[in-house]
Amino acid sequence: xxxxxxxxxxxxxxxxxxxxxxxxxxxxxxxxxxxxxxxxxxxxxxxxxxxxxxxxxxxxxxxxxxxxxxxxxxxxxxxxxxxxxxxxxxxxxxxxxxxxxxxxxxxxxxxxxxxxxxxxxxxxxxxxxxxxxxxxxxxxxxxxxxxxxxxxxxxxxxxxxxxxxxxxxxxxxxxxxxxxxxxxxxxxxxxxxxxxxxxxxxxxxxxxxxxxxxxxxxxxxxxxxxxxxxxxxxxxxxxxxxxxxxxxxxxxxxxxxxxxxxxxxxxxxxxxxxxxxxxxxxxxxxxxxxxxxxxxxxxxxxxxxxxxxxxxxxxxxxxxxxxxxxxxxxxxxxxxxxxxxxxxxxxxxxxxxxxxxxxxxxxxxxxxxxxxxxxxxx
Amino acid sequence: xxxxxxxxxxxxxxxxxxxxxxxxxxxxxxxxxxxxxxxxxxxxxxxxxxxxxxxxxxxxxxxxxxxxxxxxxxxxxxxxxxxxxxxxxxxxxxxxxxxxxxxxxxxxxxxxxxxxxxxxxxxxxxxxxxxxxxxxxxxxxxxxxxxxxxxxxxxxxxxxxxxxxxxxxxxxxxxxxxxxxxxxxxxxxxxxxxxxxxxxxxxxxxxxxxxxxxxxxxxxxxxxxxxxxxxxxxxxxxxxxxxxxxxxxxxxxxxxxxxxxxxxxxxxxxxxxxxxxxxxxxxxxxxxxxxxxxxxxxxxxxxxxxxxxxxxxxxxxxxxxxxxxxxxxxxxxxxxxxxxxxxxxxxxxxxxxxxxxxxxxxxxxxxxxxxxxxxxxx
Ligand SMILES: CC(C)[C@H](C(=O)O)[C@@H](O)C(=O)O
Ligand SMILES: CC(C)[C@H](C(=O)O)[C@@H](O)C(=O)O
Numbered sequence: 001x002x003x004x005x006x007x008x009x010x011x012x013x014x015x016x017x018x019x020x021x022x023x024x025x026x027x028x029x030x031x032x033x034x035x036x037x038x039x040x041x042x043x044x045x046x047x048x049x050x051x052x053x054x055x056x057x058x059x060x061x062x063x064x065x066x067x068x069x070x071x072x073x074x075x076x077x078x079x080x081x082x083x084x085x086x087x088x089x090x091x092x093x094x095x096x097x098x099x100x101x102x103x104x105x106x107x108x109x110x111x112x113x114x115x116x117x118x119x120x121x122x123x124x125x126x127x128x129x130x131x132x133x134x135x136x137x138x139x140x141x142x143x144x145x146x147x148x149x150x151x152x153x154x155x156x157x158x159x160x161x162x163x164x165x166x167x168x169x170x171x172x173x174x175x176x177x178x179x180x181x182x183x184x185x186x187x188x189x190x191x192x193x194x195x196x197x198x199x200x201x202x203x204x205x206x207x208x209x210x211x212x213x214x215x216x217x218x219x220x221x222x223x224x225x226x227x228x229x230x231x232x233x234x235x236x237x238x239x240x241x242x243x244x245x246x247x248x249x250x251x252x253x254x255x256x257x258x259x260x261x262x263x264x265x266x267x268x269x270x271x272x273x274x275x276x277x278x279x280x281x282x283x284x285x286x287x288x289x290x291x292x293x294x295x296x297x298x299x300x301x302x303x304x305x306x307x308x309x310x311x312x313x314x315x316x317x318x319x320x321x322x323x324x325x326x327x328x329x330x331x332x333x334x335x336x337x338x339x340x341x342x343x344x345x346x347x348x349x350x351x352x353x354x355x356x357x358x359x360x361x362x363x364x365x366x367x368x369x370x371x372x373x374x375x376x377x378x
Numbered sequence: 379x380x381x382x383x384x385x386x387x388x389x390x391x392x393x394x395x396x397x398x399x400x401x402x403x404x405x406x407x408x409x410x411x412x413x414x415x416x417x418x419x420x421x422x423x424x425x426x427x428x429x430x431x432x433x434x435x436x437x438x439x440x441x442x443x444x445x446x447x448x449x450x451x452x453x454x455x456x457x458x459x460x461x462x463x464x465x466x467x468x469x470x471x472x473x474x475x476x477x478x479x480x481x482x483x484x485x486x487x488x489x490x491x492x493x494x495x496x497x498x499x500x501x502x503x504x505x506x507x508x509x510x511x512x513x514x515x516x517x518x519x520x521x522x523x524x525x526x527x528x529x530x531x532x533x534x535x536x537x538x539x540x541x542x543x544x545x546x547x548x549x550x551x552x553x554x555x556x557x558x559x560x561x562x563x564x565x566x567x568x569x570x571x572x573x574x575x576x577x578x579x580x581x582x583x584x585x586x587x588x589x590x591x592x593x594x595x596x597x598x599x600x601x602x603x604x605x606x607x608x609x610x611x612x613x614x615x616x617x618x619x620x621x622x623x624x625x626x627x628x629x630x631x632x633x634x635x636x637x638x639x640x641x642x643x644x645x646x647x648x649x650x651x652x653x654x655x656x657x658x659x660x661x662x663x664x665x666x667x668x669x670x671x672x673x674x675x676x677x678x679x680x681x682x683x684x685x686x687x688x689x690x691x692x693x694x695x696x697x698x699x700x701x702x703x704x705x706x707x708x709x710x711x712x713x714x715x716x717x718x719x720x721x722x723x724x725x726x727x728x729x730x731x732x733x734x735x736x737x738x739x740x741x742x743x744x745x746x747x748x749x750x751x752x753x754x755x756x
Contacts, residue, residue, distance in 0.1 A: 089574050120613045125498045141540060142575055149544070149581040158581035159541035162519060166527070166534045194627070196467050197520055203527040203536035230635040231643075234612060235498045249572070253631055257608040265609075 003037040004325055007068040007289075009045035009061070012081075012088065013298025014308035015074025021310035021367030022072060022317040028371055029321070029330050032378045036327065045095075046076025046088040047298075056091025062098060065289060070324035072317060073293040078300040097138050101272040101291055102168070103175040104135040105323075106255045108262050111311065112342035112349065115263035118357050121234070129237040131258050132187070133244045134176040135251025137272055139168045140200070142248045162200045164247065169207040171275075176245035177216040178276040188220045188242035192229045192250055204247060226250045233257050255295070264356040265296040266309025269316035277323035290324040292316040302355075306362050309354040311338055314370060330378075337373040341366060381415040382703055385446040385667075387423035387439070390459075390466065391676025392686035393452025399688035399745030400450060400695040406749055407699070407708050410756040414705065423473075424454025424466040425676075434469025440476060443667060448702035450695060451671035456678040475516050479650040479669055480546070481553040482513040483701075484633045486640050489689065490720035490727065493641035496735050499612070507615040509636050510565070511622045512554040513629025515650055517546045518578070520626045540578045542625065547585040549653075554623035555594040556654040566598045566620035570607045570628055582625060604628045611635050633673075642734040643674040644687025647694035655701035668702040670694040680733075684740050687732040689716055692748060708756075715751040719744060 008023060010016035023040060030038040043061040044052050052058075056076070065071050076088040095101075109130040110116060119126045144161030173191075180187040191208045193201035205223055212221045224232065226246070232239055233254065246254060259268050271277070274288040294312030302308055315338060322331035343349020350369055353359020386401060388394035401418060408416040421439040422430050430436075434454070443449050454466040473479075487508040488494060497504045522539030551569075558565040569586045571579035583601055590599045602610065604624070610617055611632065624632060637646050649655070652666040672690030680686055693716060700709035721727020728747055731737020 087574070093575075120500060120503045121498055122500055141572075144537065146577040148577045149584065154543075156545070157541055157543045158577040159522065159539050160576045160578050161537050161539055163535055163537035165532075194630075196465070197471070198538045199524040199526045199536040200538050206527065227630045227634040230608070230631045231638045234635060235638045250631075252572075252605045253608045253628075256605040257612060257635065260609045260613045 001035060001037045003039060004069040005067065006038055006040045006320070007064045007071045008040050008042045009071060009073040010042060011045055011074040011076040011298065012047040012078050013075055013300045013303040015076065015298055017303070017306065017308050017363050018294060018310040018313040019072065019074040021363060021370070022313040024367055024371055025314055025317050025334060025374065028374055029378065032375070033330070045073070046091055047078050047081040049091065050081055050084070050086055050088065054086065056086060056088045057094050062095070065095065065099065068289045069286065070289050070320045071291045072320055073291060074313065075294065075296060075298040077298045093142065095291065096272060097143065099289060099291065100138065100274040102136060102138045103172055103273045103275070104137040104251065105132060105179065105271045105273065105277070106135065106259065106268065106295060107132040108258045108268060110262050111267050111315070112339050114342065114344040114347065114349070114351065115267070115357070118263040119261055121237070121261060125235070126237060126261055128241070129261055130241050131237065131244060132179060132242070133246070133251060133255040133258055134172065134179060135255055136168065136172045136247050139164055140248035162198065162247070162249070164200045164203055166203065166207050169204055170211050173208045173211040173245060174215070175273070175276045176243045177212060177219055180219055180243045181216070186219055188222070190222055190224055190229070190240050190242060190244045192224045192226050192244055192246035192254065194226050195223070196225060200247070208245065226254070229254060230257060233261070237261055259295055264309060265312070266294070266354065266356045267311045267315070268295045269312050269319050270295050271316070271319045271323050273323065278326050287324065290320065292320040306364060307355045308363050309356050310363050310366055311342070314338060333374055333377040336377060337370045340373050341369045379413060379415045381417060382447040383445070384416055384418045384698070385442045385449045386418050386420045387449060387451040388420060389423055389452040389454040389676065390425040390456050391453055391678045391681040393454065393676055395681070395684065395686050395741050396672060396688040396691040397450065397452040399741060399748070400691040402745055402749055403692055403695055403712060403752065406752055407756065410753070411708070423451070424469055425456050425459040427469065428459055428462070428464055428466065432464065434464060434466045435472050440473070443473065443477065446667045447664065448667050448698045449669045450698055451669060452691065453672065453674060453676040455676045471520065473669065474650060475521065477667060477669065478516065478652040480514060480516045481550055481651045481653070482515040482629065483510060483557065483649045483651065483655070484513065484637065484646065484673060485510040486636045486646060488640050489645050489693070490717050492720060492722040492725065492727070492729065493645070493735070496641040497639055499615070499639055503613070504615060504639055506619070507639055508619050509615065509622060510557060510620070511624070511629060511633040511636055512550065512557060513633055514546065514550045514625050517542055518626035540576065540625070540627070542578045542581055544581065544585050547582050548589050551586045551589040551623060552593070553651070553654045554621045555590060555597055558597055558621045559594070564597055566600070568600055568602055568607070568618050568620060568622045570602050570604050570622055570624035570632065572604050573601070574603060578625070586623065604632070607632060608635060611639070615639055637673055642687060643690070644672070644732065644734045645689045645693070646673045647690050647697050648673050649694070649697045649701050651701065656704050665702065668698065670698040684742060685733045686741050687734050688741050688744055689720070692716060711752060711755040714755055715748045718751050719747045
């Protein structure tokens with residue numbers, strides 16, 4: 001049996017509730033699979049870690065993450081910690097940086113066609129939207145030099161630096177290209193920048209262009225200015241179908257904007273990797289650990305009520321199986337089970353909906369049904 | 379007669395076509411008004427100025443703008459100039475900076491209720507959206523220090539600086555507050571930043587909060603992170619009704635995103651000012667000139683066909699009358715005429731639509747009808 005070490009970070013708010021359902025999914029695979037063993041262990045991270053140790057990312061948690069094969073996270077943060085000097089998101093930024101997770105991958109498509117009606121956009125505009133945002137995650141404004149208000153020189157100013165090197169742009173372009181090539185036919189690549197104003201965007205555009213032209217000449221590439229991409233996402237999202245590749249801050253904004261098109265935030269998974277997804281992992285290879293989490297926050301307003309949507313976390317577990325462990329067949333089974341739980345009854349599904357989608361299914365009821373269907377597929 | 383000096387910059391692409399209709403509107407006011415004289419004169423700006431003089435903002439154009447009471451612009455740019463070393467948008471950035479136009483004001487609401495059906499969003503979600511974005515226009519990443527790829531030190535990197543001073547944030551906050559106070563009841567203010575990551579955003583949040591609390595305690599203020607604002611604009615835009623105030627780059631992205639909610643880009647005006655709008659201008663006061671332009675681009679694909687929507691430019695002329703000349707009564711008449719041209723026939727209007735809104739009315743047909751209605755109102 002091939003054994004994998006998975007660190008689980010339930011986090012704060014609804015985090016533990018949604019992670020619980022994804023853990024059940026991984027355990028079901030563990031039990032029924034003859035060839036793999038998934039070893040799960042939980043650690044404190046975020047607000048709960050601040051309460052327990054004074055730090056959002058305690059050394060024990062970081063050490064466990066560093067030696068893991070993959071990490072499954074819930075969500076961190078909440079009003080309790082938002083005013084303190086030590087804040088949960090500092091732990092998240094430190095974890096990303098320390099593990100070198102430079103590629104944030106956020107697919108947004110309809111997990112079931114029946115969800116088109118849950119979009120804020122008109123069905124004819126949004127139907128068929130299928131965009132994967134590949135966001136550079138440890139460069140740019142987030143990690144450049146900065147100066148706070150009050151510090152010398154010029155204490156009445158504050159600044160941040162949007163900085164990129166050729167190498168940083170090259171490697172994220174390669175991740176986007178590999179994701180594009182994993183589809184047949186390959187997906188189009190849309191690079192987003194503000195090259196008509198910013199020096200870092202001119203570097204971005206030049207390196208993306210060169211990297212695709214020399215290393216991936218079979219791919220189609222276009223360039224969008226960030227302001228016009230923000231418009232297109234709303235009025236003609238299918239025009240951006242394929243892979244959007246962009247720098248950290250633009251990716252933060254555009255991936256959130258994109259995510260609300262396809263039904264509910266509660267449905268969407270994400271992966272943060274230190275390289276390209278291991279779609280073609282060889283037996284025995286151990287890649288650096290990836291971090292998988294739903295894109296929603298800790299939603300303190302509904303925490304503890306058992307009504308949060310666990311699907312974004314369950315699909316994050318599926319991405320983990322696919323991208324970090326190379327277990328495509330199990331990932332596919334999870335995706336299929338989720339689709340069936342969401343599909344309309346007329347399409348042979350169960351049409352279940354949590355509250356965020358206007359339904360009444362509980363977190364655990366969704367988990368139960370996904371497991372029930374999954375077991376028939378394993 | 380009080381006389382005003384208005385500089386007209388038709389620009390490139392559809393610019394001259396849409397400006398022509400707005401100029402007709404201003405001339406009609408000039409002719410029929412007993413108390414004001416509007417003197418219009420046109421200058422080269424943008425791509426056409428590059429062709430004529432080698433520069434997008436020739437000295438004669440700049441001088442005319444500096445001594446004007448207000449400036450009406452069409453749009454600049456086009457493929458012809460996008461690869462050159464001298465580009466049209468450099469002229470626009472230089473004009474903003476030289477005139478000190480730090481406040482970009484972009485209202486997005488339905489010019490007629492009948493346009494709700496033209497939104498990419500579902501009617502129930504978007505109906506009643508009424509958001510004015512107040513974007514800081516001459517600070518932040520656009521004008522901070524930068525280093526290009528290839529320059530020393532570290533020639534393989536490029537960077538830009540997002541920098542703000544207390545004073546820059548104070549003055550744009552005051553503009554937002556004055557716009558909020560011009561409505562009865564006053565509008566809510568939503569300040570957008572990324573204070574959980576950026577030093578410049580922490581300065582932004584602190585100064586906006588202090589300025590509103592000490593100078594405008596009657597106003598309601600909330601803070602949104604830029605990523606979550608980008609989501610809200612799509613899934614619950616009315617939650618941001620009122621005034622969004624934000625820094626230059628975030629404002630570029632969010633104002634474009636907001637603009638596509640309310641029907642067509644072709645409908646929306648904007649103002650760029652060196653201070654608060656002169657809603658309470660005293661006779662004889664001469665404020666620094668403001669720049670008024672539709673938010674759409676030069677649309678080279680449809681230039682010369684006579685099908686561009688002139689309404690964004692006509693409403694920009696209305697903002698000019700209101701904000702720079704203090705001529706509220708004429709501004710109101712223009713707004714009313716536009717509304718009537720767009721309103722459904724069942725609502726007593728003419729239901730006219732240019733191609734961008736799925737109709738067949740030409741640019742000049744819209745202009746004709748606006749003038750016809752306007753004359754009955756003057
Ligand atoms: C919590 C915050 C620092 C983080 C970010 O901006 O990267 C979040 O918005 C995200 O997108 O994961
Ligand atoms: C042309 C470009 C430099 C400009 C900007 O980014 O400010 C435009 O997008 C705008 O919003 O007026």
